Amino acid sequence: MNRLLPLADRAALPLLKLLAAASLLFLLAFAATLVMAVGRANAEPVACTGKDMLAELKQGDPAKYAAVEAEAAKVENGKGLLWKIEKPGVAPSFLFGTMHVTDPRVTTLMPAAQAAYDAAGTVVIETTEVLDQRKMMASIMQKPELMMFTDQTTLASLLPPGEADFVNKALEARGIPPYSVVKMKPWIITTMLSVPACELQRKAGGAPVLDARLAQDAVAGGKKLEGLETAVEQLEAMASLPIQFHVQGLIDTLKVGARMDDANETMILLYVSGDIGTVWPLFRATLPGGETDVAFEKTMITARNHTMASRAGPILDAGNAFIAVGAMHLPGPEGLVSLLRQAGYAVSRTDQG
Numbered sequence: 001m002n003r004l005l006p007l008a009d010r011a012a013l014p015l016l017k018l019l020a021a022a023s024l025l026f027l028l029a030f031a032a033t034l035v036m037a038v039g040r041a042n043a044e045p046v047a048c049t050g051k052d053m054l055a056e057l058k059q060g061d062p063a064k065y066a067a068v069e070a071e072a073a074k075v076e077n078g079k080g081l082l083w084k085i086e087k088p089g090v091a092p093s094f095l096f097g098t099m100h101v102t103d104p105r106v107t108t109l110m111p112a113a114q115a116a117y118d119a120a121g122t123v124v125i126e127t128t129e130v131l132d133q134r135k136m137m138a139s140i141m142q143k144p145e146l147m148m149f150t151d152q153t154t155l156a157s158l159l160p161p162g163e164a165d166f167v168n169k170a171l172e173a174r175g176i177p178p179y180s181v182v183k184m185k186p187w188i189i190t191t192m193l194s195v196p197a198c199e200l201q202r203k204a205g206g207a208p209v210l211d212a213r214l215a216q217d218a219v220a221g222g223k224k225l226e227g228l229e230t231a232v233e234q235l236e237a238m239a240s241l242p243i244q245f246h247v248q249g250l251i252d253t254l255k256v257g258a259r260m261d262d263a264n265e266t267m268i269l270l271y272v273s274g275d276i277g278t279v280w281p282l283f284r285a286t287l288p289g290g291e292t293d294v295a296f297e298k299t300m301i302t303a304r305n306h307t308m309a310s311r312a313g314p315i316l317d318a319g320n321a322f323i324a325v326g327a328m329h330l331p332g333p334e335g336l337v338s339l340l341r342q343a344g345y346a347v348s349r350t351d352q353g
Contacts, residue, residue: 052266078277094321120321122318139231140232170254186250237299237303301328
């Protein structure tokens with residue numbers, strides 16, 4: 001029997017896509033809900049407990065595991081985190097895939113990536129606003145409707161019949177009074193609840209996610225720091241998705257519960273092994289998704305890939321840059337590796353071995 005079935009809600013796949021590809025919105029949601037995490041931050045250290053879903057699948061359903069491996073092998077540029085970008089007459093640059101977490105397995109760069117980072121004169125991340133969360137939140141609050149309901153809408157008014165009682169009880173069980181989030185956009189609550197307790201505790205204690213650490217070290221080291229997006233742009237992309245997508249994502253998160261820790265752990269393991277192309281085949285095989293994940297992928301991944309590639313052009317033409325963005329933006333026919341090749345750059349993987 002497939003041990004992953006308890007997670008197989010219809011919208012679970014889009015929910016995990018939010019976790020894997022919602023970019024530095026992780027930081028924004030965390031900043032907005034930090035007050036809710038204070039209790040956890042002051043508690044005893046919380047151990048990470050997630051299990052490897054790919055290993056479970058291999059043991060519990062070898063045939064499905066083989067199918068996942070076969071599909072992952074077909075993903076264009078599906079393996080590798082570090083890519084060298086070259087153009088005649090210009091010093092080479094590097095493209096590096098990140099994961100927006102504080103886990104030491106992620107924040108400790110592989111030797112090749114560390115060497116490329118150390119040698120770079122310019123460091124580029126998704127948005128430089130992560131360096132000053134006060135300034136970032138001030139910018140965001142100029143458009144409060146992106147994170148909060150500014151009209152008569154409430155979370156309760158959007159919940160499907162029969163789900164309000166479940167959501168309220170589930171929030172209370174997690175130490176979140178429902179009245180405290182009644183005007184908050186559902187995706188913010190979802191993001192906070194989706195983060196494992198150990199990760200949330202590290203964040204509340206001040207540990208930076210990988211992207212923020214790279215930015216901090218760049219400034220401290222006198223490197224030039226640039227960004228490819230703004231926080232508002234990222235929020236606008238998320239806000240453009242149908243509100244019912246976000247509402248269902250919150251409900252599914254509460255139903256999945258602690259099993260989300262397994263999903264997060266699995267993504268970390270795939271990340272550190274460089275097997276980015278395995279993420280979607282694995283989750284598609286075990287977590288059936290609805291039509292909404294097509295819109296999500298187009299809005300939160302594909303469209304942003306094109307924006308990032310376009311804005312990276314002048315930086316790459318100046319040479320000697322280290323560009324670090326979420327790893328899910330690298331693979332696929334419209335991933336950054338492919339888009340940069342289409343733009344005339346020679347792009348080769350440099351983290352083998």
